[in-house]
Amino acid sequence: MCTAITFTTDEDINFLARTMDFSFELDASLVYVPRNHGFNSLVPGTKFSTKYGFLGAGKDVDGYIFADGLNEKGFSIASLYFEKNAKYNKKPDPRLLNISSTDVVSWALGNISSVTEFEQKYQKLNIVDVINPLLQVNVPLHWIVSDKSDNTGVLEITKEGPKFYHNLVGTMTNSPKFSWHMDNLNHYTNLQPIEFEQKKYG
Helix, strand or coil, rough: CCEEEEEEEECEEEEEECCCCCCCCCCEEEEECCCCEECCCCCCCCEEEECCCCCEEEEEEEEEEEEEECCCCCCCCEEECCCCCCCEEECCCCCCCCEEEEHHHHHHHCCCCHHHHHHHHHEEEEEEECCCCCCCCCEEEEEECCCCCCCCCEEECCCECCCCCCCCCCECCHHHHHHHHHHHHHHHHCCCCCCCCCCCCC
């Protein structure tokens, strides 16, 4: 199970880190993408370019696909598996930018400077159900985003449509939905990082 977590150093530097737990080796490399770089989406006929330079963990599959990364503005994003929950549109929408689920990371790193901006601009995207050439499936993903101000959010697209969550705990994992995980945390509010003192009952 993949897990992503954000943390801030004593020097107020924010990090987004993640594990990559997959059934086979994805063989990703560290890739630098400069400003004004053009991408061809997996959705036929769709192209987009980068406004910001970024570093990402990517693989060249007739064009780079990224799992996560960080851009020059301190904005970071990671995509995690969202099996049995992700639901994308079957057809392109001429009013929106039509991209695949595996295009979201490169689009966001190349064009977004903060979580607030991401929350505004993801609404101009139409995530289309297309087959990924590496995995040979429509890849079910959801995304955690964070910026240098330690603002963190989660984007999920299900049969109910897209939903953006403000992520106050700064972490995310795989299915089920983020809202379920937040409710589930209530089962563990009694935990503490040190041993409990002895108590007498009855």
